[in-house]
Amino acid sequence: MHYEFYIDVYIVTNFFFDYLTLFLIREVRRKQTKTGRMAVMALLGVLSVAASMLLLKNAGIYKILVHLLINPLMFYFCFQQKSIREFLTDYAAGYLIMLLLGGSVEWLCRLLGQRNLFGWVMGGIAGVVTIFLLLFQDRKEEEKIYDIRVCHKGKEVSTKGFFDTGNLLMDPYSNLPVSLIEKNTLEMLTGEEPVLYRYIPFVSLGEEHGMVQAVILDSLYIKKEKKEIAIQPAVFAIVEEKFLKDSTYRIILNGRLW
Numbered sequence: 001m002h003y004e005f006y007i008d009v010y011i012v013t014n015f016f017f018d019y020l021t022l023f024l025i026r027e028v029r030r031k032q033t034k035t036g037r038m039a040v041m042a043l044l045g046v047l048s049v050a051a052s053m054l055l056l057k058n059a060g061i062y063k064i065l066v067h068l069l070i071n072p073l074m075f076y077f078c079f080q081q082k083s084i085r086e087f088l089t090d091y092a093a094g095y096l097i098m099l100l101l102g103g104s105v106e107w108l109c110r111l112l113g114q115r116n117l118f119g120w121v122m123g124g125i126a127g128v129v130t131i132f133l134l135l136f137q138d139r140k141e142e143e144k145i146y147d148i149r150v151c152h153k154g155k156e157v158s159t160k161g162f163f164d165t166g167n168l169l170m171d172p173y174s175n176l177p178v179s180l181i182e183k184n185t186l187e188m189l190t191g192e193e194p195v196l197y198r199y200i201p202f203v204s205l206g207e208e209h210g211m212v213q214a215v216i217l218d219s220l221y222i223k224k225e226k227k228e229i230a231i232q233p234a235v236f237a238i239v240e241e242k243f244l245k246d247s248t249y250r251i252i253l254n255g256r257l258w
Contacts, residue, residue: 007050007054010050011046011047011050014046014049014050015042015043015046017098017101018041018042018045018046018074019038019039019042020101021042021094021097021098021101022038022041022042022074022075022078022094023038024097024101025075025078025079025090025093025094025097026038026079028093028097029079029089029090029093030225030226031079031090033078033079037078038078041074041077041078042074044074045070045071045073045074048070049066049070052065052066052070071091071094072087072091075087075090075091075094144162144163145160145161145162145163145248145249146160146161146163146222146223146224146253147160147161147222147223148160148161148220148221148222148223148251148253149220149221150181150185150189150217150219150220150221150234150236150251151217151218151219151220151221152189152190152217152218152219153190153218155189155190155191156189157185157188157189159185159249159250159251160248160249160250160251161179161222161249161250161251161252161253162249162251162252162253163253163255163257164252164253164254164255165255166255167179167180167252167253167254167255168254168255168256169200169202169237169254170256171200171214171235172200172201173198174216174235176233176234176235177235177254177255177256177257178200178214178235178236178237178254179220179234179235179236179237179251179252179253179254179257180236180237180238180239180243180251180252181215181236181237181238181239181250181251182239182240182241182243182244182250182251183238183239183240183241184241185250185251186215186236186238189217195215196215196216197213197214197215197238198213198214198215198216199211199212199213199214200212200214200237202237212237212238212239213237213238214235214236214237214238215235215236215238216233216234216235216236217233217234217235217236218232218233218234219231219232219233219234220232220234222253222257229257229258231257236251239252
């Protein structure tokens with residue numbers, strides 16, 4: 001029996017398949033991963049699988065490489081699990097999603113009477129998912145307000161923080177993301193203790209070469225759903241209360257914190 005193998009069709013179809021798998025893992029497991037990272041990991045994964053298939057003649061070695069090395073690395077670098085248990089849970093969820101997704105699309109193609117539509121169906125679903133993410137999910141993330149705790153030298157202040165994807169300010173000395181803290185909130189935390197300040201250059205609308213006073217505090221804790229993200233140490237630029245657009249939050253979180 002003669003088979004024709006089209007490497008371009010294989011790569012495109014499996015890219016969409018892996019991308020959808022990573023997306024569903026993120027939604028089911030409530031992970032915090034950017035859409036671009038998922039796309040890059042899916043592309044690297046399918047290219048690695050395609051290269052292994054073309055270079056390896058032993059089917060057993062190929063399967064071991066794919067299921068025990070390439071796919072686990074794709075899951076790990078996409079979601080960056082902090083424990084073995086978390087990784088294994090994501091790994092198991094990924095393979096369960098692959099089985100359900102592959103079976104569902106295959107059933108749909110048979111229902112349509114065209115099995116060769118698998119890649120088109122997968123690509124269509126991936127396109128709809130991507131548009132949804134760009135139009136709705138990422139926008140909702142920009143408007144998110146979190147419960148946060150700021151700690152420094154044994155003192156703690158609990159307040160609200162606004163996650164602003166437009167705030168991409170980085171500390172050029174430590175290469176850490178810089179969040180913004182309202183001056184009175186900082187004084188509640190530090191009191192009369194002397195604080196070591198530094199000046200960070202920034203560029204904004206109407207201010208091409210500005211300088212802002214900043215401070216490094218011990219830790220910042222951000223409550224996201226059922227877990228708390230720890231940023232240690234945390235760099236803050238000090239702003240006046242009038243800089244904040246809403247009185248419900250005292251801190252503007254940097255868009256690069258996660």
